[in-house]
Structure formats: C-alpha cells, structure tokens
Amino acid sequence: MTLVASGLPSATLREVLGRVTAIPELRPAYEQFLTDDSVTLTDLPVLTKEKLADALEGVVRxxxxxxxxxxxxxxxxxxxxxxxxxxxxxxxxxxxxxxxxxxxxxxxxxxxxxxxxxxxxxxxxxxxxxxxxxxxxxxxxxxxxxxxxxxxxxxxxxxxxxxxxxxxxxxxxxxxxxxxxxxxxxxxxxxxxxxxxxxxxxxxxxxxxxxxxxxxxxxxxxxxxxxxxxxxxxxxxxxxxxxxxxxxxxxxxxxxxxxxxxxxxxxxxxxxxxxxxxxxxxxxxxxxxxxxxDDPQLKFVSILLLPTDITEVARAVPGVRDVQLVLFRHGRPDERMEVRLLVEPGTPREATEDLARRRVLTQVYKLGWAVGSSPDRFTVRVVDELVVNQQTQKTPLVVKTETVPDPAHSNEN
Missing domain, CATH: 3.40.50.12780 (ANL, N-terminal domain)
Structure with a gap:
C-alpha cells in the first residue's frame, strides 16, 4: 500500500516526467507514460541509487x-x-x-x-x-x-x-x-x-x-x-x-x-x-x-545480522559510551568482526571487553552459535577513538576494511 503525503498535481508530474525522459539512460523506463493522460505518481517505477548512477552521463549533459x-x-x-x-x-x-x-x-x-x-x-x-x-x-x-x-x-x-x-x-x-x-x-x-x-x-x-x-x-x-x-x-x-x-x-x-x-x-x-x-x-x-x-542487514559468517542489535547490547555494558563494528575482509572465507568500544575514563578495559563479548554472543540471535567453532572470527576491543570518515567527518556504525587486524589487539576467549 502507498500513502502519499499530499496530491501531486498532474501538471507538476508532467514537468518532472519531461525532465526524466530527457535523459537517454532513463527514457525507456518512462516514455510510455508521457502519452497516458490518466497516469498517477504511483504508476511510475521506483528510482534506485543504482539506476540513478547509471544515468550519470545523461545527467551531466x-x-x-x-x-x-x-x-x-x-x-x-x-x-x-x-x-x-x-x-x-x-x-x-x-x-x-x-x-x-x-x-x-x-x-x-x-x-x-x-x-x-x-x-x-x-x-x-x-x-x-x-x-x-x-x-x-x-x-x-x-x-x-x-x-x-x-x-x-x-x-x-x-x-x-x-x-x-x-x-x-x-x-x-x-x-x-x-x-x-x-x-x-x-x-x-x-x-x-x-x-x-x-x-x-x-x-x-x-x-x-x-x-x-x-x-x-x-x-x-x-x-x-x-x-x-x-x-x-x-x-x-x-x-x-x-x-x-x-x-x-x-x-x-x-x-x-x-x-x-x-x-x-x-x-x-x-x-x-x-x-x-x-x-x-x-x-x-x-x-x-x-x-x-531500509536495508540495514549484513551477512556475517553465513547469518544475517542487524548491526544495531550488536551495538545496542554492547552499549548496555556499564561504562560503554559508544560502539562501532569493523568488518575485516567481509564476505571472504576468513572474514572477521571486531566490536570497538569507547568507554568512560576509569572503566576497566579487559573486564569490559570480556563482559561485552559474552553479552553480544549470548544475546544476539545465532551469533554465538555462528562463531562457536571459530572464536577468533569475533573480537571486542576498547579503543581510544572510533574510525571517522575523513571526507565527511561522520562516524559510521559499520566500517569495512581489507586490512587484517593485529593479533595483539584481539581478545578471543
């Protein structure tokens, strides 16, 4: 079912359709609607990021x-x-x-x-x-x-x-x-x-x-x-x-x-x-x-996870201020996940890492089972700062990298 915030006038819809069909990469998906006097907004296809990216050359022209x-x-x-x-x-x-x-x-x-x-x-x-x-x-x-x-x-x-x-x-x-x-x-x-x-x-x-x-x-x-x-x-x-x-x-x-x-x-x-x-x-x-x-799930060691399920459990650990997930070689046979914690001053690091690891593996559905035979796939570490995107200065919830983590920083149990 579609709920529309307010009606879009027919003339406005025609103007937008005209701009879209002027782009060669998008014209085939929309030109059939130009001659349909009864067309409404919800008759039209949804435009995805991928389709918009494919139309870049036409947009530039x-x-x-x-x-x-x-x-x-x-x-x-x-x-x-x-x-x-x-x-x-x-x-x-x-x-x-x-x-x-x-x-x-x-x-x-x-x-x-x-x-x-x-x-x-x-x-x-x-x-x-x-x-x-x-x-x-x-x-x-x-x-x-x-x-x-x-x-x-x-x-x-x-x-x-x-x-x-x-x-x-x-x-x-x-x-x-x-x-x-x-x-x-x-x-x-x-x-x-x-x-x-x-x-x-x-x-x-x-x-x-x-x-x-x-x-x-x-x-x-x-x-x-x-x-x-x-x-x-x-x-x-x-x-x-x-x-x-x-x-x-x-x-x-x-x-x-x-x-x-x-x-x-x-x-x-x-x-x-x-x-x-x-x-x-x-x-x-x-x-x-x-x-x-609208599509927050990620696949890790063959199971689908919501990153927020992990971070909410970790944030509930006493002393934890913020949480970030880092995926190493995501999607490959040797993929690993590290949960990074920012903690309040004076919070015991090792005890907090151990408690957060136990809680996440027992409270996040199937995760403990999925890494049970390969405990080195999942680690928890207290850090001094989280990874920040240097271009946007945002702190992403999930970071993906091909760099293999330093074994000295792991805390497998």
Whole structure:
C-alpha cells in the first residue's frame, strides 16, 4: 500500500516526467507514460541509487544545457568508483531558508564540516549563513591536537553557532569536558548527515542543555527533503514544498519538483524507513519521522545480522559510551568482526571487553552459535577513538576494511 503525503498535481508530474525522459539512460523506463493522460505518481517505477548512477552521463549533459550552474558532489562509494550527484549551485537555499531560519545577521557561524573532496555540507552551510547575513568561519574539520587553539580562536571572534555532523559535535564537547576547558558559547547547533541520537544527543543534553538544534534531512541526490527545528524531535522533519514524499511499505520515496533540480529525482528511494506523524512542535503540517535505514542487514559468517542489535547490547555494558563494528575482509572465507568500544575514563578495559563479548554472543540471535567453532572470527576491543570518515567527518556504525587486524589487539576467549 502507498500513502502519499499530499496530491501531486498532474501538471507538476508532467514537468518532472519531461525532465526524466530527457535523459537517454532513463527514457525507456518512462516514455510510455508521457502519452497516458490518466497516469498517477504511483504508476511510475521506483528510482534506485543504482539506476540513478547509471544515468550519470545523461545527467551531466542535461546540466550543461541548463541556464544555471551545477556542483558535482560525491554521495558514497569508494575513491575509485564514487557515486556522483549534480546539484544546482544555488542548492535550493533561497527556498529552504523560507521555511528554516536557524541563523540571523547577529550570528557568527563556525563551519566544522569538511570542505572539498566533493563533499556538500560545507558549501551548503556557508550558503545558509550568507542568506541570513551572518558571519561565517569556514574552518572545516579540526583534529584533536589542534582543537584547543582553534576553539580559543572562535571564542575570540564571539562565535554563536556551529555546524557539523552530530558525532563531531559530540567529539568537540567531549574534548572540552576531558581537558576541563570551558565550553564555547555556541547557542545554536546546526547538523545534518547522520541521526542526532545516542551518544551525541546524550552529551549535548548534558553539556549544552540550552543549545538549540537545527537539522536538515535528505540525501546528496535529492538534496534537502525536510527541516528540523529546536521544538521538533531530532528524528522528525517538516517536508519542504518542492519535495513530494511517499511512504511505500515503510520506505521513503521522494520526488523533487523544483524546476532547477538537475538529478532526475522521481520516486527516488532514499534508503530510509519512515512514517508521517504530527510533530509536537505545533506546526500544522504533518512531518516525516525517519525510522532508520531500509536495508540495514549484513551477512556475517553465513547469518544475517542487524548491526544495531550488536551495538545496542554492547552499549548496555556499564561504562560503554559508544560502539562501532569493523568488518575485516567481509564476505571472504576468513572474514572477521571486531566490536570497538569507547568507554568512560576509569572503566576497566579487559573486564569490559570480556563482559561485552559474552553479552553480544549470548544475546544476539545465532551469533554465538555462528562463531562457536571459530572464536577468533569475533573480537571486542576498547579503543581510544572510533574510525571517522575523513571526507565527511561522520562516524559510521559499520566500517569495512581489507586490512587484517593485529593479533595483539584481539581478545578471543
């Protein structure tokens, strides 16, 4: 069953169909609908990331024929074969800030999102600040050994706001707490790129309870779908007028109706699960609650697992602050998994590793059985820091690598 947030006018659907069928790689799947006067949105096929990637050459040719410029941004993949996306250089910001105004001309925004490498968030927040008339400090990501000096610098400027992925906001706050440094005077925290939950939410509530959170939800392909304000739950977003959202069997589909949209976003499968809700912020429009990824399972030693099942058990161990899964040579006969733990200062490392290992292997369905004959396939280790994506500065839940782990770091029982 498909539930549609609001009706999509026939004329708008025709406009979007026209843009999509202008791309040669997609035309065969859609041209039959051009002559059907009774066609509705739900008659059309779902557009997947793979189909959109296959249409890249046509999308680039389309962009070159437009009267406005476009950015090429990366949305995933590897450095050898990245998934690429084209976004108008205006990034829809004039329309977005009509419905989401996190900054005013009195603000000084420190942009902690990483610039370059085809990553989009840095440019986006600079543009949001520009439209507000705010001062912007385009700092980018800062390593811990430089963080104190840069925080002193932004303090001297009188910074009032920052933007960063939630895991990086948590890192900055944790750093200040660990060295006894006064917290920066950020009263506004702007975020995107990952959910604001778990460790990041707990640290923010504890250390900066009066800060106001402003988030946006979307993807590099569809761009910003919805916006989140301080009175909204952090998993709930108000859909922008130029975006049309459907929920099909729990899966989020989006159609971008903006006339400057470069990507052929027509019933695009974003990759998330969601539902429509009444937001407690009091706005009259229904909002989109994001419930997680729509295909979160992974296969490890012949069984299907939800990574969150493992991390939830590990996080419940006393002293554990955050958890990350690392898969070594995933999908190969010698694949291994390591559960990495960030713990509170003073937490006994070995005892915590042992307890987390026992709990995960007994509480996660079939995992203990699957690794019982090869206990070296599964290890748990306390680490000083988790792996961070150097391009996006996100902290992924699951990391995959071909590098074989150092035996000295294992704790097989």
């Amino acid at each position: 389309t962009a070159r024929a437009r009267p406005h410029g476009a950015y090429v941004y990366g949305s995933g993949g590897t450095t050898g074969t990245p998934r690429l996306s084209l976004v108008p250089t205006g990034m829809f910001v004039p329309e977005i800030v009509r419905h989401w105004q996190p900054l005013t001309a009195d603000d000084i925004l420190v942009n902690f999102n990483t610039p370059g490498r085809m990553w989009s968030s840095h440019n986006f927040f600079n543009a949001v600040a520009h439209h507000a008339g705010a001062v912007t400090v385009p700092l980018g990501s800062v390593e811990n050994d430089e963080l104190a000096d840069w925080l002193d610098f932004v303090d001297r400027l009188g910074a009032t706001a920052l933007d960063a992925p939630p895991s990086q906001i948590a890192r900055i706050l944790e750093f200040c707490a660990s060295v006894g440094r006064p917290l920066p005077a950020f009263r506004k925290l702007l975020w995107t790129g990952e959910g604001y939950s778990g460790r990041a939410a707990e640290i923010t509530r504890r250390l900066m309870p009066d800060s106001r959170l402003y988030g946006v939800y979307g993807s590099t392909e569809s761009w910003v779908i919805g916006v989140n304000e301080p009175d909204c739950p952090v998993d709930t977003f108000h859909v922008l007028p130029y975006q049309h959202v459907e929920i099909q069997d729990g899966v989020v589909l989006v159609t971008n109706t903006h006339p400057e949209c470069v990507n052929p976003i027509l019933r695009y499968r974003v990759g998330d699960l969601g539902r429509f809700v009444d937001c407690p912020c009091g706005r009259s429009d229904r909002a989109l609650q994001v419930l997680g990824r």
